[in-house]
Amino acid sequence: MYNLWYWPGIQGRGEFVRLPLEAAGIDYRDCARELGAEALVADMGTYDCRPPFAPPYLEMNGMALAQVAAILLFLGERHQLAPSNMGDRLWLHEVQLTVTDFVAEVHQVHHPVGTGRYYEDQKPEALRIAEEFREERMPKFLGWFENAAGCHPGDWLIDHHWTYADCSMFQLIEGLRYMFPRRMKTLEADIPALLRIHGLVAEIEGIRRYCASDRRLPFNTDGIFRHYPELDGE
Amino acid sequence: MYNLWYWPGIQGRGEFVRLPLEAAGIDYRDCARELGAEALVADMGTYDCRPPFAPPYLEMNGMALAQVAAILLFLGERHQLAPSNMGDRLWLHEVQLTVTDFVAEVHQVHHPVGTGRYYEDQKPEALRIAEEFREERMPKFLGWFENAAGCHPGDWLIDHHWTYADCSMFQLIEGLRYMFPRRMKTLEADIPALLRIHGLVAEIEGIRRYCASDRRLPFNTDGIFRHYPELDGE
Numbered sequence A, B: 001m002y003n004l005w006y007w008p009g010i011q012g013r014g015e016f017v018r019l020p021l022e023a024a025g026i027d028y029r030d031c032a033r034e035l036g037a038e039a040l041v042a043d044m045g046t047y048d049c050r051p052p053f054a055p056p057y058l059e060m061n062g063m064a065l066a067q068v069a070a071i072l073l074f075l076g077e078r079h080q081l082a083p084s085n086m087g088d089r090l091w092l093h094e095v096q097l098t099v100t101d102f103v104a105e106v107h108q109v110h111h112p113v114g115t116g117r118y119y120e121d122q123k124p125e126a127l128r129i130a131e132e133f134r135e136e137r138m139p140k141f142l143g144w145f146e147n148a149a150g151c152h153p154g155d156w157l158i159d160h161h162w163t164y165a166d167c168s169m170f171q172l173i174e175g176l177r178y179m180f181p182r183r184m185k186t187l188e189a190d191i192p193a194l195l196r197i198h199g200l201v202a203e204i205e206g207i208r209r210y211c212a213s214d215r216r217l218p219f220n221t222d223g224i225f226r227h228y229p230e231l232d233g234e
Helices: A014-024 A032-035 A037-044 A068-078 A086-110 A117-150 A164-179 A183-192 A193-204 A205-212 B015-024 B031-036 B037-044 B068-077 B085-112 B118-151 B164-179 B181-190 B192-201 B204-210
Strands: A002-005 A026-031 A057-058 A065-066 B001-005 B029-030 B057-060 B063-066
Touching: A002 A037, A002 A193, A014 A026, A014 A068, A014 A205, A026 A057, A032 B068, A057 A068, A057 B164, A065 A068, A065 A117, A065 B001, A065 B085, A065 B181, A068 A086, A068 A164, A068 B015, A068 B085, A086 A117, A086 A164, A086 B063, A086 B068, A117 A183, A117 A193, A164 A183, A193 A205, A205 B001, B001 B031, B001 B037, B015 B068, B015 B164, B015 B204, B029 B031, B031 B037, B031 B118, B057 B068, B063 B068, B068 B085, B068 B164, B085 B164, B085 B204, B118 B164, B118 B181, B118 B192, B164 B181, B164 B192, B192 B204
Parallel strands: A002 A026, B001 B029
Antiparallel strands: A002 A057, A057 A065, B001 B057, B057 B063
C-alpha cells in the first residue's frame, strides 16, 4: 500500500503515477483527495531531510519519493511495469524523461512569463508561444514518440506487455486532445502507433475501471493540460 | 571509451555529463567538438530506432542513451558515481531530476515565448519572467538543494564520496554566478552547504585539470546559463 500525495482537484502530473498504479491494480491511497490540499502542504513540511520539492510524491515508511520519472522508475522495477534488462529499462526511462520535458513545455504554453501568475495575466504571451508550440513543438515531440512506438515490432512501446511509459503515452494523447482538439485532429493522421497504444491502454481492465470511476477527474483549466480555445488552431 | 555527442561551442546540458566523466577520469570522446555540429546532426539521423530526442547523448555500440538524468543514472551505476542501495540511488536521481526542472526554468527565462526564436525577439517578456525567477524560483530551488546538501552529516550530498549530483551542484553554482552575479551575491549567504560542495568539487583532481584545460569552454550567451545584465538584479 502506497500513500500518493498530489494536489486534489486536478489530474496534473500526479496522473502519470496514478495510471500505472490503477492499470496494475496496485493498492494506493490518494491522500490529498481524502484529506485536502492543506493536509498535503502539512505533510510536505514533515520531512526535515529529503523533502519532496513538489508533488506528486509517494510516501513509504516515512520517506518521500518525488519526481514522476523517478517514481515510475521505482514502480517499474518493484512491480515489473518495465523490462528488467538495463538497456531497455534505460530506454523506457528516456522516453519518460522526454514526457517530462514535453509536459514542462505544455505548462509553459499557458504560463510563459510567470509560473506563479494567472493565465489571464499573460494571455498575449501565451498566444505567441502557443503558435510555435502547435506548429513546431507538437509535431517534433509527437513524431519522436510515434517513432518510439512504431519501431518496436510488438503492440507496445517495448516488450509484449504494457509499461508505465505506455500509460504516459495514453495520458499525453488524452491531455492533448482536451487542450488542442483542433490541432490534434490534424496531427492524429501522423501518429497511428501512438493511437494504437492509446487504444490498448484504454482497454486495460484497471484503466477501464479507473476511467469509469470518479477517481478519474475530468481535465480542467487548473491542471497541466488546459483547454483555452484561443490557444488552439488547425 | 564513450562517445559523447553534444553541441560544440557551449557548455549547455552536456556539461552535466562531462563533469562526472572528467572527475572520475573516465575516457570519452567529445565527438562534436572534434567533428563539428554537422556531424552531430548527421549522427542523430543514423538511428532508425531509439534515436535521441536531443543532445547530449552517449553512443555505445551503435546505441544512443539520451537525457542527462538517464545518462547520469547509467554512469552512476556503471562507475560507482552514486550509492548502490535503492533508496539512496533514487534520492540522488530525484535531486538530479530537480536539476533538470531548474535548468528548464533557467532556459525559460531567456526564451519565455519561443524556444526557436532569438532572445532579442523576446526581451520584454524575458524581463518579466526574470524578475519572478530571481525573487521566487531561485530561492525556492536553491533552498531545496541547500537542504539536500545540508541535512546529510558528511561533506557531500550523500555518502562520503562525491557523486554525479555533487558535480551538478557545482555546475549550478557556476552557471548562476555567471548568469546572475548580482542576485547570487545576495543569495549566497543562504547556501553555505552548497558552496562547500562547490568548493570540494572544484578541488577534485580531474575537475581541476578539466577546468584548467581548453576542454572547459567559457560560459557564453548561446548556452543554458546566459548573462544578460538587464535580467539580473539584487
